[in-house]
Amino acid sequence: MAEWTAGYLGGQGRRQRFLAVLLCLAVLAAALGLAAGPHGIALPRTGLEIEMFWALRLPRVVLALLIGSGLAMAGGLSQAVLRNPLASPFTLGIASGGAFGAALAIILGVLSPWAMAASAFAFALSTSLLVLGLARLKNSRPETLILGGVAVMFLYSAATSLLQYVGTEHQTQAIVFWSFGNLGRAGWNEIAVAAAMILLPAPLLLKLAWDLNALAGGDEAAASLGVDVGRVRLLGIVLSSLMAAGAIAFAGVIGFIGLVAPHAARMCVGSDHRYLFPASALFGAALVTAADAAARTIWAPQVIPIGIVTSFLGVPFFFWLLLRSSREYW
Numbered sequence: 517m518a519e520w521t522a523g524y525l526g527g528q529g530r531r532q533r534f535l536a537v538l539l540c541l542a543v544l545a546a547a548l549g550l551a552a553g554p555h556g557i558a559l560p561r562t563g564l565e566i567e568m569f570w571a572l573r574l575p576r577v578v579l580a581l582l583i584g585s586g587l588a589m590a591g592g593l594s595q596a597v598l599r600n601p602l603a604s605p606f607t608l609g610i611a612s613g614g615a616f617g618a619a620l621a622i623i624l625g626v627l628s629p630w631a632m633a634a635s636a637f638a639f640a641l642s643t644s645l646l647v648l649g650l651a652r653l654k655n656s657r658p659e660t661l662i663l664g665g666v667a668v669m670f671l672y673s674a675a676t677s678l679l680q681y682v683g684t685e686h687q688t689q690a691i692v693f694w695s696f697g698n699l700g701r702a703g704w705n706e707i708a709v710a711a712a713m714i715l716l717p718a719p720l721l722l723k724l725a726w727d728l729n730a731l732a733g734g735d736e737a738a739a740s741l742g743v744d745v746g747r748v749r750l751l752g753i754v755l756s757s758l759m760a761a762g763a764i765a766f767a768g769v770i771g772f773i774g775l776v777a778p779h780a781a782r783m784c785v786g787s788d789h790r791y792l793f794p795a796s797a798l799f800g801a802a803l804v805t806a807a808d809a810a811a812r813t814i815w816a817p818q819v820i821p822i823g824i825v826t827s828f829l830g831v832p833f834f835f836w837l838l839l840r841s842s843r844e845y846w
Contacts, residue, residue: 531791534784538798542581545805549577552809576699579707580805580822583699583763584773586714588800589721589793590759591774592781596728596789597752598647602662604774605640605760609668611771613643614757614764616672619679619691629709629766637713637761643668644757648749697768697823699808706766713762717755718797724748725789732787770823772830773800779833803829 550573591604605611617639621632643665650664676695680688693701702710727748730738735745763770781795804822807829811820 531785531788531795535791535794535798538781538784538795538802542798542802542805545802545809546577546581549580549805549809550574552812572700575702575704575707576808577805579699579702579710579767580808581801582707582710582714583767583770584777584800584802584804585797586710586759586763586800587770587773587804588777588781588796589714589718590756590763591800592778592789592792592796593721593728593752593756593759594774595778596731597749597756598661599732599734600661601779602775603665604772604778605756605764606769606771606774607662607669608647608665609643609672610640610647610665610757610760611764611769611774612669612672612676614640614761615695615769616676616679617761618765618768619676622687622690623679623683629706633709633713633761633765636765637758639672640761640764641754641757643672644753648753693768695769695823696821697770697826698821699767700819702766710762710766713765714759717758718793720751720755721793722790724752725793728752728789729787768821768823770804771827772834773804773826776830776833777803 550569587605590610594603594605594608594610595601605614614636617635617637618632620639621627621635626632626635646668647661647665650661676691680691683691727738727743730741730743731745731748738745738748760774777800778792778796781792781799784799785791785795804826807825808822811822811825814820
C-alpha cells in the first residue's frame with residue numbers, strides 16, 4: 517500500500533511539473549507574440565509604437581491565447597465524450613458549422629459580437645448534436661463519426677461558399693476572413709465575448725473530469741460507477757460547441773489545434789482529465805500564439821493567415837495519428 521501511494525504521489529508530482537513547463541512555454545510564446553512585429557522582432561519604443569502595441573499587438577496575443585486554449589479544450593472534451601481519438605472541432609465539422617453561422621450573420625447584417633457568437637454557437641451545437649446522434653446509432657464505430665463529421669464539414673463549406681456567391685463584395689471579403697483564420701480584426705469587445713464563451717465552461721470541465729475518466733472505460737463501466745452517461749455526454753457536447761464557437765466567431769476556422777493539442781498533452785500528463793484539460797489548454801495557447809508570431813514574421817511585412825500556418829503544422833500529425841489509430845482503435 518505504501519509503495520502504491522508513493523507511486524501515485526510521484527505520478528502526481530510529474531504531472532504538476534509538466535503543467536509548470538507548459539505554463540512557461542505559453543508565457544514564452546506570449547512574449548514572442550508581443551515582440552513580433554511587421555519589421556522583425558522588436559519591442560515598441562516610440563509613442564506611436566507603444567500605442568499600436570496596446571491597440572493592436574496585445575489584443576492579438578490575448579485572443580491567440582484564448583483561441584488556442586478554447587480549441588484545445590473543446591477537442592479534448594470531444595475525444596472524451598465520444599471516445600474517439602480523431603474527434604476535434606475540425607474533424608467533426610463543428611468548426612465549419614460555426615463558421616457558417618458567423619458568415620450567415622454577416623450576410624444578414626447582424627454584426628454585433630454577441631449576435632455573431634450566438635449564430636456561430638447555434639450552428640456549431642447543431643453539428644455536434646448530429647454527430648452525437650450518429651454516435652448513438654447501433655454498431656456505430658469511430659470511423660462512422662469521422663466520416664459523418666467530414667460530410668457535415670463539406671456541407672457547411674458548400675453553404676458558406678453559396679453565401680459568398682450571393683453576398684456583396686464587402687460581405688464576401690468578410691466571409692473569406694473566417695475561412696482563412698485571422699487574429700487581426702478583433703478588439704477588446706470581441707475578446708470579452710470570446711473569453712466568456714471559452715473560460716466560463718472551463719471549471720465545469722474540471723468538475724466532469726472524474727466522470728470522463730470513468731467514461732473512458734466504456735458506457736457500461738461508467739454507469740456501474742454511478743455516472744449518468746447520457747447527461748455527461750450531452751453536457752460535454754454543449755460545452756465543447758460553446759468553446760469552439762467562441763474561438764471561431766472572431767477568428768475564423770483555425771484547423772488542427774483541437775486535434776493536435778490534446779494528444780500532445782496526453783503524451784505529457786497521461787489520460788487523467790484533471791490534468792489533461794489544463795495541459796491541453798496551455799499547449800493549445802502556446803501553439804496558436806507561436807504560430808501567429810511566425811505568421812507575422814515569415815513573410816514580413818505580409819501576414820500569413822494563421823489558419824494556413826496551423827494546417828501546415830497539423831496535417832503531418834493528423835496523418836501520423838490516422839495511421840496509428842487504424843491499428844490501435846479501429
